[in-house]
Amino acid sequence: MKRIGIPRGLYYYKYYPFAKIFLTELGAEVVLSPETNKEILDIGSKYCIDDACLPVKVYHGHVYFLKDKVDYVLIPRFTSISAKEYICPKFGGLPEMVRYSIPMNSPIIDIEINLYKNKFNLYKSLFSLGNMLGANPIQIKKAINKAFKTHYVYKKDLLNGNLPAVLIENKKPVKIKTKSIVGIVSHPYLLYDSFINMNLLKKLSGRCIKYITPEMIDSQIIDNLCNELEKRIFWSSSKELIGSALYMMNINRIEGILLLTSFACGIDSLSLELIIRIANKIYNKPIMMLTLDEHTGEANFNTRLEAFMDLVERRQNLDNNLSPYGRGIYCSERNIR
Numbered sequence: 001m002k003r004i005g006i007p008r009g010l011y012y013y014k015y016y017p018f019a020k021i022f023l024t025e026l027g028a029e030v031v032l033s034p035e036t037n038k039e040i041l042d043i044g045s046k047y048c049i050d051d052a053c054l055p056v057k058v059y060h061g062h063v064y065f066l067k068d069k070v071d072y073v074l075i076p077r078f079t080s081i082s083a084k085e086y087i088c089p090k091f092g093g094l095p096e097m098v099r100y101s102i103p104m105n106s107p108i109i110d111i112e113i114n115l116y117k118n119k120f121n122l123y124k125s126l127f128s129l130g131n132m133l134g135a136n137p138i139q140i141k142k143a144i145n146k147a148f149k150t151h152y153v154y155k156k157d158l159l160n161g162n163l164p165a166v167l168i169e170n171k172k173p174v175k176i177k178t179k180s181i182v183g184i185v186s187h188p189y190l191l192y193d194s195f196i197n198m199n200l201l202k203k204l205s206g207r208c209i210k211y212i213t214p215e216m217i218d219s220q221i222i223d224n225l226c227n228e229l230e231k232r233i234f235w236s237s238s239k240e241l242i243g244s245a246l247y248m249m250n251i252n253r254i255e256g257i258l259l260l261t262s263f264a265c266g267i268d269s270l271s272l273e274l275i276i277r278i279a280n281k282i283y284n285k286p287i288m289m290l291t292l293d294e295h296t297g298e299a300n301f302n303t304r305l306e307a308f309m310d311l312v313e314r315r316q317n318l319d320n321n322l323s324p325y326g327r328g329i330y331c332s333e334r335n336i337r
Protein backbone atom coordinates (compact mmCIF):
# COMPACT_ATOMS: atom_id res chain seq x y z
CA MET A 1 0.00 0.00 0.00
CA LYS A 2 1.41 3.38 -1.04
CA ARG A 3 1.51 6.06 1.65
CA ILE A 4 0.66 9.46 0.20
CA GLY A 5 1.24 12.61 2.24
CA ILE A 6 -1.12 15.57 2.02
CA PRO A 7 0.17 18.85 3.48
CA ARG A 8 -2.45 20.56 5.64
CA GLY A 9 -2.24 23.93 3.94
CA LEU A 10 -3.52 26.02 1.01
CA TYR A 11 -6.14 24.07 -0.96
CA TYR A 12 -6.25 21.31 1.63
CA TYR A 13 -9.13 23.40 2.97
CA LYS A 14 -11.00 23.17 -0.35
CA TYR A 15 -10.18 19.75 -1.70
CA TYR A 16 -9.01 17.44 1.09
CA PRO A 17 -12.24 15.37 1.25
CA PHE A 18 -12.05 14.86 -2.54
CA ALA A 19 -8.38 13.85 -2.45
CA LYS A 20 -8.78 11.59 0.56
CA ILE A 21 -11.70 9.62 -0.88
CA PHE A 22 -10.10 9.35 -4.33
CA LEU A 23 -6.81 8.03 -2.96
CA THR A 24 -8.24 5.66 -0.35
CA GLU A 25 -10.70 4.22 -2.89
CA LEU A 26 -7.67 3.32 -4.98
CA GLY A 27 -5.98 1.57 -2.08
CA ALA A 28 -3.54 4.27 -0.96
CA GLU A 29 -3.04 5.32 2.63
CA VAL A 30 -3.41 9.06 3.19
CA VAL A 31 -1.07 10.67 5.70
CA LEU A 32 -2.01 14.17 6.77
CA SER A 33 0.42 16.61 8.34
CA PRO A 34 -0.66 17.90 11.80
CA GLU A 35 -2.41 21.17 12.47
CA THR A 36 -0.16 24.16 11.94
CA ASN A 37 2.03 24.97 14.92
CA LYS A 38 5.04 27.14 15.69
CA GLU A 39 7.51 24.49 14.58
CA ILE A 40 5.81 24.04 11.21
CA LEU A 41 5.70 27.80 10.71
CA ASP A 42 9.38 28.23 11.63
CA ILE A 43 10.56 25.37 9.38
CA GLY A 44 8.39 26.65 6.53
CA SER A 45 9.77 30.18 6.90
CA LYS A 46 13.30 28.78 6.96
CA TYR A 47 13.00 26.75 3.78
CA CYS A 48 10.66 28.91 1.71
CA ILE A 49 11.83 31.91 -0.30
CA ASP A 50 11.67 35.13 1.75
CA ASP A 51 9.16 37.05 -0.30
CA ALA A 52 6.46 34.38 -0.39
CA CYS A 53 3.18 34.95 1.46
CA LEU A 54 2.52 33.42 4.86
CA PRO A 55 0.27 30.52 3.67
CA VAL A 56 2.92 29.39 1.17
CA LYS A 57 5.57 29.44 3.90
CA VAL A 58 3.33 27.44 6.22
CA TYR A 59 2.69 24.99 3.38
CA HIS A 60 6.45 24.41 3.09
CA GLY A 61 6.49 23.58 6.81
CA HIS A 62 3.78 20.96 6.31
CA VAL A 63 5.68 19.40 3.40
CA TYR A 64 8.81 19.31 5.54
CA PHE A 65 6.90 17.43 8.23
CA LEU A 66 5.80 14.78 5.71
CA LYS A 67 9.03 14.41 3.81
CA ASP A 68 10.67 11.02 4.05
CA LYS A 69 7.77 9.67 6.16
CA VAL A 70 5.66 8.79 3.09
CA ASP A 71 6.16 7.26 -0.36
CA TYR A 72 4.90 10.39 -2.14
CA VAL A 73 3.82 13.91 -1.27
CA LEU A 74 0.79 15.17 -3.20
CA ILE A 75 1.36 18.76 -4.36
CA PRO A 76 -1.02 19.34 -7.28
CA ARG A 77 -0.18 22.08 -9.75
CA PHE A 78 -3.37 24.16 -9.64
CA THR A 79 -3.62 26.33 -12.73
CA SER A 80 -7.34 26.94 -12.91
CA ILE A 81 -10.25 25.79 -10.76
CA SER A 82 -13.05 27.37 -12.85
CA ALA A 83 -13.76 27.78 -16.54
CA LYS A 84 -12.12 30.89 -18.08
CA GLU A 85 -10.48 31.83 -14.79
CA TYR A 86 -7.04 31.44 -13.29
CA ILE A 87 -5.86 31.26 -9.71
CA CYS A 88 -2.91 32.80 -7.91
CA PRO A 89 0.25 31.88 -9.86
CA LYS A 90 1.92 30.69 -6.66
CA PHE A 91 -0.26 27.56 -6.86
CA GLY A 92 1.03 26.83 -10.35
CA GLY A 93 4.66 27.04 -9.25
CA LEU A 94 4.23 25.30 -5.91
CA PRO A 95 5.71 21.89 -6.89
CA GLU A 96 8.88 23.61 -8.16
CA MET A 97 9.09 25.96 -5.19
CA VAL A 98 8.99 23.00 -2.83
CA ARG A 99 11.22 20.77 -4.95
CA TYR A 100 14.02 23.35 -5.06
CA SER A 101 13.64 24.53 -1.46
CA ILE A 102 13.31 21.33 0.56
CA PRO A 103 15.74 18.46 0.17
CA MET A 104 13.62 15.31 0.33
CA ASN A 105 13.55 11.66 -0.69
CA SER A 106 9.79 11.30 -1.09
CA PRO A 107 8.94 12.16 -4.70
CA ILE A 108 6.28 14.79 -5.39
CA ILE A 109 3.07 13.97 -7.25
CA ASP A 110 2.46 17.17 -9.19
CA ILE A 111 -0.58 16.38 -11.34
CA GLU A 112 -2.00 19.47 -13.02
CA ILE A 113 -5.49 20.73 -12.18
CA ASN A 114 -6.55 22.98 -15.01
CA LEU A 115 -10.23 23.63 -15.62
CA TYR A 116 -9.68 26.73 -17.75
CA LYS A 117 -11.05 25.14 -20.92
CA ASN A 118 -12.99 22.13 -19.68
CA LYS A 119 -12.91 19.22 -17.23
CA PHE A 120 -10.98 16.96 -19.61
CA ASN A 121 -7.63 17.96 -18.16
CA LEU A 122 -8.79 17.17 -14.61
CA TYR A 123 -9.93 13.68 -15.62
CA LYS A 124 -6.67 13.13 -17.49
CA SER A 125 -4.68 14.03 -14.37
CA LEU A 126 -6.80 11.83 -12.10
CA PHE A 127 -6.46 8.90 -14.48
CA SER A 128 -2.69 9.30 -14.60
CA LEU A 129 -2.58 9.33 -10.79
CA GLY A 130 -4.86 6.27 -10.67
CA ASN A 131 -2.61 4.45 -13.17
CA MET A 132 0.37 5.26 -11.03
CA LEU A 133 -1.38 3.57 -8.10
CA GLY A 134 -1.97 0.48 -10.25
CA ALA A 135 -5.75 0.88 -10.62
CA ASN A 136 -7.69 0.01 -13.77
CA PRO A 137 -9.95 2.53 -15.61
CA ILE A 138 -13.17 1.18 -14.04
CA GLN A 139 -11.76 1.50 -10.52
CA ILE A 140 -10.50 4.99 -11.28
CA LYS A 141 -13.87 6.12 -12.65
CA LYS A 142 -15.63 4.73 -9.56
CA ALA A 143 -13.17 6.55 -7.29
CA ILE A 144 -13.68 9.82 -9.18
CA ASN A 145 -17.48 9.56 -8.84
CA LYS A 146 -17.25 8.84 -5.14
CA ALA A 147 -14.77 11.69 -4.61
CA PHE A 148 -17.05 14.15 -6.42
CA LYS A 149 -20.04 13.07 -4.30
CA THR A 150 -18.03 13.65 -1.11
CA HIS A 151 -16.82 17.01 -2.42
CA TYR A 152 -20.39 18.22 -3.04
CA VAL A 153 -21.52 17.13 0.43
CA TYR A 154 -18.53 18.99 1.91
CA LYS A 155 -19.39 22.14 -0.06
CA LYS A 156 -23.02 21.90 1.00
CA ASP A 157 -22.00 21.61 4.65
CA LEU A 158 -19.89 24.73 4.32
CA LEU A 159 -22.69 26.57 2.55
CA ASN A 160 -25.03 25.76 5.43
CA GLY A 161 -22.54 27.16 7.89
CA ASN A 162 -21.77 23.73 9.40
CA LEU A 163 -18.01 23.69 9.46
CA PRO A 164 -17.26 20.05 8.65
CA ALA A 165 -15.10 17.88 10.88
CA VAL A 166 -12.15 18.34 8.54
CA LEU A 167 -12.05 22.06 9.41
CA ILE A 168 -12.73 21.75 13.10
CA GLU A 169 -10.71 18.65 13.82
CA ASN A 170 -9.93 18.20 17.51
CA LYS A 171 -12.23 21.04 18.38
CA LYS A 172 -15.77 20.81 19.62
CA PRO A 173 -18.17 22.99 17.63
CA VAL A 174 -19.28 25.84 19.87
CA LYS A 175 -22.94 26.74 20.16
CA ILE A 176 -23.16 30.45 20.78
CA LYS A 177 -25.96 32.77 21.74
CA THR A 178 -25.55 35.22 18.90
CA LYS A 179 -25.41 38.93 19.67
CA SER A 180 -24.12 40.15 16.29
CA ILE A 181 -23.13 38.80 12.91
CA VAL A 182 -20.06 39.92 10.99
CA GLY A 183 -18.70 38.91 7.60
CA ILE A 184 -15.13 37.69 7.19
CA VAL A 185 -13.61 38.02 3.73
CA SER A 186 -10.57 35.82 3.34
CA HIS A 187 -9.00 32.74 1.76
CA PRO A 188 -9.95 29.42 3.40
CA TYR A 189 -6.34 28.67 4.37
CA LEU A 190 -6.25 31.85 6.48
CA LEU A 191 -9.76 31.58 7.79
CA TYR A 192 -9.73 27.99 8.98
CA ASP A 193 -6.14 27.62 10.14
CA SER A 194 -6.50 28.72 13.74
CA PHE A 195 -2.75 28.97 14.30
CA ILE A 196 -2.23 31.31 11.36
CA ASN A 197 -5.23 33.48 12.25
CA MET A 198 -4.51 33.48 15.97
CA ASN A 199 -7.81 31.82 16.82
CA LEU A 200 -9.87 34.51 15.16
CA LEU A 201 -13.05 32.44 14.89
CA LYS A 202 -12.83 31.36 18.52
CA LYS A 203 -12.28 34.95 19.63
CA LEU A 204 -15.39 36.08 17.76
CA SER A 205 -17.44 33.22 19.17
CA GLY A 206 -16.15 34.09 22.65
CA ARG A 207 -17.82 37.50 22.28
CA CYS A 208 -21.03 35.86 20.97
CA ILE A 209 -20.34 37.20 17.49
CA LYS A 210 -21.39 34.92 14.66
CA TYR A 211 -19.60 35.08 11.31
CA ILE A 212 -20.33 34.50 7.67
CA THR A 213 -17.48 33.44 5.39
CA PRO A 214 -17.21 33.23 1.58
CA GLU A 215 -17.78 29.45 1.77
CA MET A 216 -21.24 30.15 3.24
CA ILE A 217 -22.34 32.13 0.19
CA ASP A 218 -23.77 30.49 -2.92
CA SER A 219 -21.27 30.70 -5.78
CA GLN A 220 -24.07 31.71 -8.16
CA ILE A 221 -24.78 34.78 -6.01
CA ILE A 222 -21.07 35.63 -6.03
CA ASP A 223 -20.97 35.27 -9.83
CA ASN A 224 -24.04 37.46 -10.29
CA LEU A 225 -22.70 40.23 -8.07
CA CYS A 226 -19.29 40.20 -9.77
CA ASN A 227 -20.97 40.33 -13.19
CA GLU A 228 -22.32 43.73 -12.25
CA LEU A 229 -18.80 45.15 -11.95
CA GLU A 230 -17.38 47.16 -14.83
CA LYS A 231 -14.64 44.66 -15.57
CA ARG A 232 -14.70 40.87 -15.56
CA ILE A 233 -12.64 39.35 -12.76
CA PHE A 234 -10.54 36.50 -14.06
CA TRP A 235 -8.88 35.39 -10.81
CA SER A 236 -11.09 32.84 -9.02
CA SER A 237 -10.05 33.81 -5.51
CA SER A 238 -10.47 37.54 -6.24
CA LYS A 239 -13.95 36.88 -7.51
CA GLU A 240 -14.77 34.89 -4.39
CA LEU A 241 -13.54 37.66 -2.09
CA ILE A 242 -15.04 40.60 -3.95
CA GLY A 243 -18.39 38.85 -4.58
CA SER A 244 -18.61 37.82 -0.92
CA ALA A 245 -17.85 41.34 0.27
CA LEU A 246 -20.53 42.78 -2.05
CA TYR A 247 -23.02 40.27 -0.70
CA MET A 248 -22.11 41.06 2.91
CA MET A 249 -22.46 44.80 2.29
CA ASN A 250 -26.01 44.23 1.12
CA ILE A 251 -27.19 42.12 4.03
CA ASN A 252 -28.64 44.24 6.77
CA ARG A 253 -28.07 41.88 9.65
CA ILE A 254 -24.31 41.77 8.96
CA GLU A 255 -22.97 44.43 11.29
CA GLY A 256 -19.45 44.78 9.96
CA ILE A 257 -16.83 43.19 7.73
CA LEU A 258 -13.36 41.90 8.53
CA LEU A 259 -10.89 41.62 5.68
CA LEU A 260 -8.28 39.06 6.69
CA THR A 261 -5.22 38.96 4.48
CA SER A 262 -1.65 37.81 4.38
CA PHE A 263 1.34 40.09 4.02
CA ALA A 264 2.81 39.79 0.49
CA CYS A 265 -0.41 38.55 -1.10
CA GLY A 266 -0.47 39.94 -4.64
CA ILE A 267 -4.09 38.94 -5.31
CA ASP A 268 -5.38 40.63 -2.15
CA SER A 269 -3.46 43.83 -2.80
CA LEU A 270 -5.87 44.42 -5.69
CA SER A 271 -9.01 42.64 -4.47
CA LEU A 272 -9.15 44.19 -1.02
CA GLU A 273 -8.33 47.64 -2.37
CA LEU A 274 -11.31 47.34 -4.70
CA ILE A 275 -13.52 46.19 -1.81
CA ILE A 276 -12.41 49.16 0.28
CA ARG A 277 -13.10 51.60 -2.56
CA ILE A 278 -16.59 50.19 -3.05
CA ALA A 279 -17.20 50.22 0.72
CA ASN A 280 -16.19 53.87 0.89
CA LYS A 281 -18.98 54.67 -1.54
CA ILE A 282 -21.82 52.46 -0.40
CA TYR A 283 -21.16 50.95 3.02
CA ASN A 284 -21.76 52.68 6.33
CA LYS A 285 -20.82 49.97 8.79
CA PRO A 286 -17.44 49.08 10.32
CA ILE A 287 -14.93 47.40 8.07
CA MET A 288 -11.40 46.49 9.07
CA MET A 289 -8.42 44.86 7.41
CA LEU A 290 -6.11 42.63 9.43
CA THR A 291 -2.84 41.53 7.87
CA LEU A 292 -1.16 38.36 9.07
CA ASP A 293 2.50 37.52 8.78
CA GLU A 294 4.87 35.07 10.43
CA HIS A 295 5.18 37.09 13.63
CA THR A 296 3.24 35.25 16.27
CA GLY A 297 2.80 38.02 18.88
CA GLU A 298 -0.94 38.36 19.38
CA ALA A 299 -1.10 41.68 21.24
CA ASN A 300 -1.46 43.99 18.23
CA PHE A 301 -3.83 41.63 16.51
CA ASN A 302 -6.04 41.36 19.61
CA THR A 303 -6.11 45.11 20.17
CA ARG A 304 -7.40 45.74 16.67
CA LEU A 305 -9.82 42.87 16.72
CA GLU A 306 -11.23 43.99 20.06
CA ALA A 307 -11.62 47.54 18.73
CA PHE A 308 -13.60 46.15 15.81
CA MET A 309 -15.77 43.95 18.03
CA ASP A 310 -16.41 46.86 20.44
CA LEU A 311 -17.46 49.06 17.58
CA VAL A 312 -19.82 46.46 16.16
CA GLU A 313 -21.42 45.89 19.57
CA ARG A 314 -21.66 49.54 20.53
CA ARG A 315 -23.24 50.50 17.23
CA GLN A 316 -25.77 47.77 17.73
CA ASN A 317 -26.54 48.79 21.31
CA LEU A 318 -26.73 52.49 20.47
CA ASP A 319 -28.98 52.02 17.47
CA ASN A 320 -26.14 52.55 15.00
CA ASN A 321 -25.60 56.12 16.12
CA LEU A 322 -21.86 55.69 16.26
CA SER A 323 -19.82 56.64 13.26
CA PRO A 324 -18.54 53.68 11.28
CA TYR A 325 -15.39 55.73 10.99
CA GLY A 326 -14.04 53.51 13.55
CA ARG A 327 -13.51 52.52 9.93
CA GLY A 328 -10.42 54.57 10.40
CA ILE A 329 -9.40 51.28 11.93
CA TYR A 330 -8.75 50.01 8.48
CA CYS A 331 -5.65 48.62 9.85
CA SER A 332 -3.04 46.00 9.65
CA GLU A 333 -0.02 45.06 11.62
CA ARG A 334 2.08 47.16 9.31
CA ASN A 335 -0.28 49.67 7.91
CA ILE A 336 -2.63 51.87 9.83
CA ARG A 337 -4.60 54.48 7.97
Ligand code: SF4
Pocket residue numbers: 053054055056088089090091187237262264265266267268
Ligand atom coordinates in the same frame (compact mmCIF):
# COMPACT_ATOMS: atom_id res chain seq x y z
S1 SF4 B 1 -3.68 34.26 -3.13
FE1 SF4 B 1 -2.30 35.44 -1.82
S2 SF4 B 1 -2.24 34.32 0.12
FE2 SF4 B 1 -3.03 32.92 -1.45
S3 SF4 B 1 -1.25 31.83 -2.22
FE3 SF4 B 1 -1.59 33.57 -3.57
S4 SF4 B 1 -0.28 35.21 -2.74
FE4 SF4 B 1 -0.51 33.63 -1.14
